[in-house]
Amino acid sequence: MLLTxxxxxxxxxxxxxxxxxxxxMRAKEIGLKEIAITDHGFEQLAFGLRHRRMPQLIKDCxxxxxxxxxxxxxxxxxxxxxxxxxxxxxxxxxKDFDIYLMGIHRFVKFTRFRDFWYMLVKNSFHTSFHxxxxxxxxxxxxxxxxxxxxxxxxxxxxxxxxxxxxxxxEVAKAARDxxxxxxxNAKKVHISDEETEKxxxxxxxxxxxxxxxxxxxxxxxxxxxxxxxxVKIPREQIDNIDxxxxxxxxxxxxxxxx
Numbered sequence: 392m393l394l395t396x397x398x399x400x401x402x403x404x405x406x407x408x409x410x411x412x413x414x415x416m417r418a419k420e421i422g423l424k425e426i427a428i429t430d431h432g433f434e435q436l437a438f439g440l441r442h443r444r445m446p447q448l449i450k451d452c453x454x455x456x457x458x459x460x461x462x463x464x465x466x467x468x469x470x471x472x473x474x475x476x477x478x479x480x481x482x483x484x485x486k487d488f489d490i491y492l493m494g495i496h497r498f499v500k501f502t503r504f505r506d507f508w509y510m511l512v513k514n515s516f517h518t519s520f521h522x523x524x525x526x527x528x529x530x531x532x533x534x535x536x537x538x539x540x541x542x543x544x545x546x547x548x549x550x551x552x553x554x555x556x557x558x559x560x561e562v563a564k565a566a567r568d569x570x571x572x573x574x575x576n577a578k579k580v581h582i583s584d585e586e587t588e589k590x591x592x593x594x595x596x597x598x599x600x601x602x603x604x605x606x607x608x609x610x611x612x613x614x615x616x617x618x619x620x621x622v623k624i625p626r627e628q629i630d631n632i633d634x635x636x637x638x639x640x641x642x643x644x645x646x647x648x649x
Contacts, residue, residue, distance in 0.1 A: 392599065392612045392619070395631045396425040398490055399468065399549060399574065399600030400609055404448055405430035406438040409606035411448070415455035415463045417609040424636075426609065427490040428452055429466035434479035434500035440467065445487055466490030468549055471510070473502035474531055476538025478545075485649060491641040492574070493539060494549035495532070510535070514555045524556040532557040537565040544644035546637070547572035547598055551590075553581035560589050567595035570640045572630065577614045578602035587622045597624065598631045 400414050401407030409417075411428050418426040428448070431439045440448070449465055456463040465488050469480040478493050479500070497515065501507040509531045517524045532555050539545060540562070548566060551559060551573060559582065566573055573590055575597050582590070603609045630637040 392616050392632055394423060394599060394610055394612065395634060395636055396423055396427070397601050397603070397610050398427040398464075398466065398547070398598060398631065398637070399429050399492060399576070400426060400603040401430050401468075402428055404428070404440050404444060405435070407604045411451040411463065412455045412458065413606045414603070414609050415459045415461065417606050419459040419461055421610045423461065423610055425462040425464065427464040427466040429468045429490060429492050431496070432467050432469040432479040432499075433484075434470055434472060435496060436498050436500060439470075439479075442484075445484075449487060464489035466492060469493040469545075470499040471495050471535055471539055472499060473506040474509070474535040474538065475502075476535060476540070476542040477502055478539055478543055480543070485641075485645060489642065490639065491544060491546045492549050493543070493545045493547075494551075494553070495535075495555040497554065510555070517556065518554045529556050529558055533561050536562040540565045540569050540571050544641045545571050546639045546641045547574045547600075549574045549600070550576040550579050550581040550602065552586065553579050559586045560593060563590040563593040563595040567593055570638070570643075572596055572598045572637060575599045575615045575618065575629075576602050577612045578604070578608070580614070584618070584622050587618065587624070591622070591624050591628065594628075597629045598637055599629060 452463045452465045469478040601611045
């Protein structure tokens with residue numbers, strides 16, 4: 392499936408292998424109209440983006456856009472840090488970014504021990520040992536996702552339920568109501584076919600992203616293509632295919648308030 396844009400790609404600014412220019416040149420080569428560089432958020436302790444590198448990242452994206460002739464957006468894949476919906480992209484940093492993705496990740500500077508316990512320890516335990524998650528864990532994660540969507544102008548939730556557990560219907564409803572996309576991630580198997588159908592039936596809109604950590608995977612949708620062979624999602628519900636460009640919430644927020 393040919394994308395209009397790939398809005399989730401990583402570079403050497405976090406733990407991707409390629410440079411901004413290499414990702415952008417690959418996007419241009421395969422016919423994408425735009426690309427976002429969305430390295431991991433500031434409070435990812437192992438390999439997150441660092442504030443001191445922001446001026447160079449912004450410069451690299453601008454230069455890559457000039458060289459390739461396509462928009463190269465400065466983005467982030469922010470981390471969810473607690474069940475109040477705090478992320479590690481704060482308002483003071485909004486001016487530096489064009490795209491705001493967010494997901495649950497490990498090894499993050501969580502707000503409290505309770506958040507560390509649920510979001511890292513309990514999610515990891517149930518994932519690693521394939522144990523059915525408790526109702527309290529599902530409630531915690533669901534609340535965290537929904538509060539993040541309500542309290543932040545997030546463009547898309549990345550790889551929902553990857554190494555975590557939530558009520559996907561309730562999260563999708565919140566995303567639908569606030570104008571946040573649910574990402575179909577082409578790097579990870581993160582939702583079942585049944586969950587995909589339930590999310591689809593809420594009417595929320597999707598974007599498809601590669602989550603590329605290497606240059607050759609920019610624009611790669613093979614995993615999602617296989618999913619869509621099994622689960623029928625109306626094409627009009629996917630907003631970065633067929634020449635369409637997503638209506639991103641973060642851009643609208645910045646235009647209105649910044």
